[in-house]
Amino acid sequence: MREGRELEGEAGKGRREGGAFRYWYCTPNSVFSNIQSYFPFVQETQYMGNKATAVAKTVATAQSNGIAMSKVHVKARHSPYPRTEDVKRSTVPDDKVPWSVPFPDYKPVDYTSPGILKGPVYADADIGQLKQKGITLSFNTLDGKINRCSHSGEYTVCDGIPRNPQGRTGLKGRGCLGRWGPNHAADPIVTRWKRNEQNEVIKGSDGKPILEFVSVQRKDNGQWAIPGGMVDAGEVITATLRREFSEEAMNCLEKSQQEKDQIEEKVKKLFDNGVEVYRGYVDDPRNTDNAWMETVALNFHDPDGTSVGQVELEAGDDAQGVKWTELSGNLELYASHIDFLKTVAERHNASW
Ligand code: RP5
Numbered sequence: 635m636r637e638g639r640e641l642e643g644e645a646g647k648g649r650r651e652g653g654a655f656r657y658w659y660c661t662p663n664s665v666f667s668n669i670q671s672y673f674p675f676v677q678e679t680q681y682m683g684n685k686a687t688a689v690a691k692t693v694a695t696a697q698s699n700g701i702a703m704s705k706v707h708v709k710a711r712h713s714p715y716p717r718t719e720d721v722k723r724s725t726v727p728d729d730k731v732p733w734s735v736p737f738p739d740y741k742p743v744d745y746t747s748p749g750i751l752k753g754p755v756y757a758d759a760d761i762g763q764l765k766q767k768g769i770t771l772s773f774n775t776l777d778g779k780i781n782r783c784s785h786s787g788e789y790t791v792c793d794g795i796p797r798n799p800q801g802r803t804g805l806k807g808r809g810c811l812g813r814w815g816p817n818h819a820a821d822p823i824v825t826r827w828k829r830n831e832q833n834e835v836i837k838g839s840d841g842k843p844i845l846e847f848v849s850v851q852r853k854d855n856g857q858w859a860i861p862g863g864m865v866d867a868g869e870v871i872t873a874t875l876r877r878e879f880s881e882e883a884m885n886c887l888e889k890s891q892q893e894k895d896q897i898e899e900k901v902k903k904l905f906d907n908g909v910e911v912y913r914g915y916v917d918d919p920r921n922t923d924n925a926w927m928e929t930v931a932l933n934f935h936d937p938d939g940t941s942v943g944q945v946e947l948e949a950g951d952d953a954q955g956v957k958w959t960e961l962s963g964n965l966e967l968y969a970s971h972i973d974f975l976k977t978v979a980e981r982h983n984a985s986w
Pocket of ligand 1: 819820821859860861862863864916918927928929969
């Protein structure tokens with residue numbers, strides 16, 4: 635959680651001191667000039683050839699390993715809108731989700747939450763007000779330290795306002811998301827094999843070994859989720875992954891400085907080897923026609939239960955619960971997190 639979060643008084647709380655920030659230093663017209671900073675998990679072999687090829691390969695790999703979202707905008711067409719009781723999206727039939735399908739009667743509800751309109755540090759200003767002052771935001775590029783590029787490629791900007799690349803949601807404005815256009819997140823999927831008291835790996839009814847992952851229960855809606863969060867302006871994804879896991883699954887914000895340092899050290903070691911399983915759009919219930927969630931999900935797997943499998947879990951920050959959960963196709967999880975886990979199960983040939 636950070637940018638895009640809308641919890642009163644939370645902006646800036648518990649920010650890391652001396653943490654592993656690294657700042658973007660791409661120029662707006664050369665987003666790929668610092669590819670390692672932008673795509674920190676690109677394999678070395680993928681650097682063969684030019685940088686744009688490396689990016690293309692990474693994205694292609696993520697897509698081929700990753701999500702085949704069954705239906706676009708399931709949660710992002712749901713009403714009432716999150717954190718409201720009465721904001722209802724206008725109805726968008728399945729076949730009218732793509733912008734390419736004409737929908738002359740489309741009248742999306744206009745909603746940006748009062749908390750976002752107050753202008754917390756992680757949020758953009760209102761585009762209308764900026765226009766009056768002659769200021770424009772730079773979309774599809776790095777805008778200062780803010781990454782306004784989409785993982786899915788270039789998105790359309792109509793009259794200075796970005797358009798959701800996955801289609802209509804029944805609601806315009808930013809809802810409770812801070813940024814116009816993509817709101818970037820990162821999701822750490824920490825897994826281990828489920829074991830019995832004899833330390834033997836337990837198999838599911840399909841005869842395949844069962845994987846467990848660290849899940850958190852979100853405070854905002856009580857749903858279980860991967861302990862991911864927003865990428866701060868200028869932050870690299872590796873840092874977001876560590877920070878979010880430490881805050882939500884290890885409660886580091888409530889610890890003394892000495893304990894914080896120990897957690898940071900531990901998580902740094904545990905999160906050494908991650909495998910990217912997804913990079914792209916998220917079917918998040920907060921998405922709107924003009925603001926949407928994107929993420930990079932990495933799997934940190936502990937094959938013998940001696941590293942990440944042993945972390946002491948304690949819910950903190952935006953999480954009210956944390957636990958190891960069996961991976962299974964029957965899980966009900968936040969946003970499109972189930973899709974990322976399916977990829978992880980397939981990757982490890984685990985029970986599903
Ligand atoms: C989801 O929202 C992402 O996949 C990530 O898990 C999460 C980030 O938002 P917050 O948890 O910070 O609200 O779309």
